[in-house]
Amino acid sequence: MSNLEDILLTSPKATYKSYQKGDLIQRAGDLNTVPIYVKQGLLRSYLIDSKGKEHIYMFAPEGWIIGDIEAMEYHQPAALYVECLEASEVILFEKDCLFKASLSKDQILENKQLLLRRIGRLQRRVLMLMGTPAIDRYQYFIKTYPELPNRVPQHMIASFLGIAPQTLSTIRSQIARNG
């Protein structure tokens, strides 16, 4: 059991849940959503835009935390759906438990690093969506999620990268040829 999981479980409100593949844990419009720690399985969060098109915000395999932080911090209804791509075991928790007074200063510093690293990854994601060639986006995806290329359908990886599915197949065959 990870250190992080230990902390979540000291919180009286933390709840274990099991889901089947395809289950929706959260829908756009939901109120008072909470962060979700993935103990086992694979989740994704996505937005449906005004034209009905899906855009994948992130994937969360084992050990990741997923949720709608904007909705939580600004007390808004969720914009994101959260769906299980595999049968999953998760812990729903209260976000403040990562910084509560009973934790040691060291533990708080460690949890602070989780947030800073998430900011760093989001920075990279914004910069990639703005100005990075598709092949570099895919290579960063593999680095961030080394175990996912074989667990996630291709069209979802393309959606996450903000590229057309055809572009993704071209890149993958390019990499296979060269590597």
Add this chain to the structure above:
Amino acid sequence: MSNLEDILLTSPKATYKSYQKGDLIQRAGDLNTVPIYVKQGLLRSYLIDSKGKEHIYMFAPEGWIIGDIEAMEYHQPAALYVECLEASEVILFEKDCLFKASLSKDQILENKQLLLRRIGRLQRRVLMLMGTPAIDRYQYFIKTYPELPNRVPQHMIASFLGIAPQTLSTIRSQIARNG
């Protein structure tokens, strides 16, 4: 003086600096960059892509913190340039001072909220780049940075929004007509 500024100034390594309009505080490739608190003025950070095109990552008016968090957290050279759009007074600081042991638990919780809100804004920025109509992007820009539309050149606002400058003028005249 804000509470945040007080905390930065208790750090022995915090440094005041004054810059002129057009000065570069940080360049892509710089090592060991630090976060920058804007006391007065206006900064922007941007990436230059492999084709030489600029993409604006963020603006930082008074009270904001700007820097290359990915580079800091993952000990990489900076990817971002930071430039002064106006004559600016800033404080360069060590990121850990926001969470150091001498702070009260309340202060740490407050600084943690800064990070969570930054994550929330970045989430919105990713979702906007992926699937939000240009007019909604501009309206979110005005809400996030109410004082900036008259302080920042139009082509930079368009770059931040990931839209063509012509699209931005169309949107602005649309809003002026309707409202």
